[in-house]
Amino acid sequence: MQVVPVLVWVERKVSAWIQDRVGPNRVGPLGLFQPLADAIKLLFKEDVVPEGTDRFLFILAPAVAFAPAALLATVIPFGQPMMVDGELLPLQVCRGNVGVLLTLALTGFSVYGLAFGGWASNNKYAMLGGLRAGAQMLSYEIAMGLALVSVLMTAGSVDLNVIVLDQTGTWGGFIPKWNALRQPLAFVLFFIAAFAETNRLPFDLPECEAELVGGYHTEYSSMKFSLFFLAEYAAMFASCCLITTLFLGGWSLPGMDVHNHSPFFSLLTVAVFFAKVSVLLFFFIVVRWTLPRFRFDQLMHLGWKTMIPLGLANILFTGAMAQG
Amino acid sequence: MNLRDAFFVVFSFLAIFGAFLTVTRRHPMYSALSLILFFGAISGVMMVLAAPFLALMQLMVYAGAILVLFLFVIMLLSLKESELGGERPWPLKLLAGIGSTVLFGLLAAAILRAPFSPAPPVPGTFGSPDAVGTVMFSEFVLPFEVVSVLILAATMGAVILAKRHLDRPAPQADPPGGGHHG
Amino acid sequence: MMTLHNCLLLSALLFATGVYGVVARRNVLIMLMSIELMLNGVNVAFVALARYYPRGSDAPAGHVFVLLTMAVAAAEAAVGLAIVLAWFRHRKTTDTDEMRSMRW
Numbered sequence: 001m002q003v004v005p006v007l008v009w010v011e012r013k014v015s016a017w018i019q020d021r022v023g024p025n026r027v028g029p030l031g032l033f034q035p036l037a038d039a040i041k042l043l044f045k046e047d048v049v050p051e052g053t054d055r056f057l058f059i060l061a062p063a064v065a066f067a068p069a070a071l072l073a074t075v076i077p078f079g080q081p082m083m084v085d086g087e088l089l090p091l092q093v094c095r096g097n098v099g100v101l102l103t104l105a106l107t108g109f110s111v112y113g114l115a116f117g118g119w120a121s122n123n124k125y126a127m128l129g130g131l132r133a134g135a136q137m138l139s140y141e142i143a144m145g146l147a148l149v150s151v152l153m154t155a156g157s158v159d160l161n162v163i164v165l166d167q168t169g170t171w172g173g174f175i176p177k178w179n180a181l182r183q184p185l186a187f188v189l190f191f192i193a194a195f196a197e198t199n200r201l202p203f204d205l206p207e208c209e210a211e212l213v214g215g216y217h218t219e220y221s222s223m224k225f226s227l228f229f230l231a232e233y234a235a236m237f238a239s240c241c242l243i244t245t246l247f248l249g250g251w252s253l254p255g256m257d258v259h260n261h262s263p264f265f266s267l268l269t270v271a272v273f274f275a276k277v278s279v280l281l282f283f284f285i286v287v288r289w290t291l292p293r294f295r296f297d298q299l300m301h302l303g304w305k306t307m308i309p310l311g312l313a314n315i316l317f318t319g320a321m322a323q324g
Numbered sequence: 325m326n327l328r329d330a331f332f333v334v335f336s337f338l339a340i341f342g343a344f345l346t347v348t349r350r351h352p353m354y355s356a357l358s359l360i361l362f363f364g365a366i367s368g369v370m371m372v373l374a375a376p377f378l379a380l381m382q383l384m385v386y387a388g389a390i391l392v393l394f395l396f397v398i399m400l401l402s403l404k405e406s407e408l409g410g411e412r413p414w415p416l417k418l419l420a421g422i423g424s425t426v427l428f429g430l431l432a433a434a435i436l437r438a439p440f441s442p443a444p445p446v447p448g449t450f451g452s453p454d455a456v457g458t459v460m461f462s463e464f465v466l467p468f469e470v471v472s473v474l475i476l477a478a479t480m481g482a483v484i485l486a487k488r489h490l491d492r493p494a495p496q497a498d499p500p501g502g503g504h505h506g
Numbered sequence: 507m508m509t510l511h512n513c514l515l516l517s518a519l520l521f522a523t524g525v526y527g528v529v530a531r532r533n534v535l536i537m538l539m540s541i542e543l544m545l546n547g548v549n550v551a552f553v554a555l556a557r558y559y560p561r562g563s564d565a566p567a568g569h570v571f572v573l574l575t576m577a578v579a580a581a582e583a584a585v586g587l588a589i590v591l592a593w594f595r596h597r598k599t600t601d602t603d604e605m606r607s608m609r610w
Contacts, residue, residue, distance in 0.1 A: 057357070101380040101453075108388025112360065115395050119353060119402075127399060134396040138389065158453055332508040336516050343520050343543050347527030352535040352600075359539055366546050369516070372508065373557045378572050382549075385576045390542065390583045397587045398535060401594050410532055410601060420530035428522035432515055440510040443558050451556075451566055460570045467570075471577045478581035485588035 008035040008233060011285050039226065057120035062227035065113020068106045069234035075099045076241045077161050080251060080269040099160040100152065103242055104145060107197050110235060111137040114199075117228070132296060136196055136203065139303035144193035146311030147186040150318040151179050151246050164250035180247040185314045187247045189307055194239040195287070196303070199232060203294060240280040241273075248276050328372055335368035351408065352398050356391060363387040375451040513554035520547030534593075534600045538586045545579050 111133055118130020152158055155166040167178050180187040196203040244250060251269040294302070342362030349355045363386045370379040412420075449455055460468055520543055527540025549572045556568025594600060 054353075057353070101377070101384065105380055105383035105388055108384060108392070111392055112395070115392070115399065116357075119399050127402065131396065131399050134392055134399065138392050138396070141388070329508045332512075336512075339516065340519060340523075343523040346539055346543060347523055347531065347536065349536075352533060352539070355536050355539050359542065362543065362546070366550065369513075369550060370553050373513070373553045375553045375556070375566070375569055375572075378549075378553060378569055381573065381576060385580060386542070386546070390580055393583055393587055394535065394539065397591060400591070401600070403600060408533060408600065412530055412532060417530045420526050423529065424522040424526035427525060428518055431518035431522070435511060435514045435518060440558065443510070444560065446557070446560050450560065451569055456566060456569045456573070459567060460573065463567070464570045464574075467574055471574050475577060475581050478585050482584040482588040485585070485592050 008038075010282070011288075054120040057116045059224070061113050061117035061120060062224045062231070063113070064116060065110065066227050066231040066234065067113075068110040069231055069238045072103055072106045072238040073234075073241060075102050075160065076238075076245055077164060078241070078251060078270055078273045080266045100148060100158045100163070100246075104141070104148065107144070107239075108137070108141055110197070110231075113228075113231065133199070136199075136299065136303075139300060140193045140196035140203075140307075143189055143303060143307035143311050144197065146308065146315060147183075147190040147193065148246070150183055150186045150311075150314050151190075153315070153318045153322060154179060154182055160245055160250075164245060164252055167249040168252045176249055176253075178247060178249045183247070183314070183318070185310060189311050189314070190247065191243065192302075192307065194243060195284070196299075198235045198239055203299060236284055237277070237281065240277045240284065243280055244273060244276045248280075331368065332372045335365045335372065338362075338365035339369060350411075352394075352403070356394050356398060359391055359394070360387060363391065374446055377451055377453045377456050510554055510558045513558075514551055517547045517551035517554065520544070520550065523547075532601050534590055534602050537602065538583065538590070541582070541586075542579060545575055549575055 114133035115130045118126045118128075118133065121127070151163070155163040157163065157166075163179075167176070251273040253269075253272055339362055342358050342360075342365055345358035346355045346362060349358060363382060367379045367382040367387075370376075370382055411417075524540045524542075524544030524547060527543060528537050531537055531540070552568040552572045552575070556566045561567060590600065597604065
């Protein structure tokens with residue numbers, strides 16, 4: 001989670017660059033400490049629990065929003081298992097043979113924080129934000145799951161490590177056998193669904209300033225607000241890790257030796273993993289400052305009438321290919 | 325008492341606690357919150373009982389989908405105090421309590437009288453996605469197909485029920501699966 | 507302690523709690539949630555029996571039934587909530603005792 005401040009800084013710099021502004025440049029070199037200063041400011045602000053709110057849920061909601069994203073990061077394998085003292089040390093916090101399913105379950109959980117926050121605030125804008133979050137998550141999680149199924153069919157396993165190892169091969173020695181190339185449609189669907197699940201533009205309808213003031217976090221202030229803020233960036237980071245693992249070969253490089261477990265090589269794979277994640281994060285940020293926001297009915301149309309049928313067709317196609 | 329037993333006891337008590345909260349809260353929102361606790365605890369119980377795949381499906385289907393649906397409807401209705409409906413008078417509640425206690429007593433008497441063998445050791449792959457899938461798509465493929473038809477029927481029923489106007493074509497703005505602008 | 511007796515007792519207790527919820531409450535949403543409680547109680551029994559009486563090596567028939575129960579529960583929740591929505595639009599209440607026009 002130490003990534004978040006850097007991410008916020010990059011986001012503000014990129015947005016400034018796109019909009020031809022300077023961006024933060026006062027605190028520290030290149031304004032690098034700006035997020036830190038913001039965090040301190042938020043910490044010292046008055047923590048308001050407005051009248052008429054449901055106190056218990058109001059306080060619970062930000063924590064519920066943050067937890068799933070943090071947990072999601074634990075199941076991602078981020079490097080080649082390292083040989084330490086004759087034992088293989090897996091570079092993954094939480095190992096298990098059902099990793100992919102856990103990620104799906106956790107993304108489903110992230111909506112509760114938003115929904116509870118919106119409801120407990122006792123404010124119609126916040127409530128609408130929470131409602132939108134519920135509908136959006138529910139719709140796009142189906143598309144996400146369908147895209148995931150075709151990847152699982154390709155790899156033949158739900159273990160994230162196996163999925164990474166499955167992508168280490170190459171075609172003709174240099175084109176990597178990444179799932180993004182083997183399952184391009186699933187990749188695109190998953191990518192769009194990930195934008196929707198993390199509430200990033202063009203899908204940030206639960207919090208769109210133009211219509212709903214601040215959406216579900218309108219009534220929040222101080223540290224509770226920053227926890228929501230943090231949750232959004234943590235979720236973005238976690239989804240980029242997931243996309244890298246599922247579609248971009250995880251920590252592997254095309255044609256590398258998967259049996260080399262020396263510490264140096266392991267660290268190299270970790271660097272490869274985070275390089276891929278960084279590229280994705282940059283893409284997320286650029287998209288945010290480039291595309292306008294969807295209207296809510298357009299969002300639902302895209303989710304139910306385009307992405308879900310495409311996902312189903314892709315599964316059928318993958319199955320037919322696997323048989324034939 | 326080993327670790328497995330300890331986890332079983334903790335998750336069981338959490339599940340019972342969550343279940344009691346769910347049926348006693350006044351506002352459905354709090355019932356839904358207790359239900360999250362309940363589903364999580366049941367998932368833990370399943371994990372202890374060597375069913376990791378089901379434990380995760382429990383989280384995905386119940387906590388991730390069904391409960392979000394409940395939450396969505398609760399928020400959509402945004403019930404005022406007058407719309408919550410009345411409560412039954414306490415003698416009736418007491419009667420219901422006694423009735424369900426008697427039901428539990430009968431079940432418990434039957435359970436405690438039966439002789440059960442201790443748990444046989446099972447392989448590590450027991451309850452893994454592969455194992456469940458193999459059984460489901462070979463031996464139980466007919467029930468599986470019947471359930472898919474049931475779900476199709478339920479989807480269509482839910483859409484028809486939630487639509488406002490059946491007689492004229494829906495406007496473009498109407499998303500499938502229920503009007504959001506309630 | 508984790509024995510089959512205790513697992514089944516837990517299952518029975520959860521089922522009885524669900525029955526209480528359906529009988530004693532008048533809010534239709536809470537009644538629907540109580541039905542979910544009952545279904546989950548039964549699921550626990552399925553999983554426990556699959557664990558204590560496995561057929562052969564790793565062929566958990568009980569697990570398949572739990573999956574089917576989940577699918578049916580999801581269908582039931584969707585239709586039930588759609589009925590609640592349609593009802594609420596007409597009568598502005600979630601009290602089941604006031605839902606008398608659907609019967610004679």
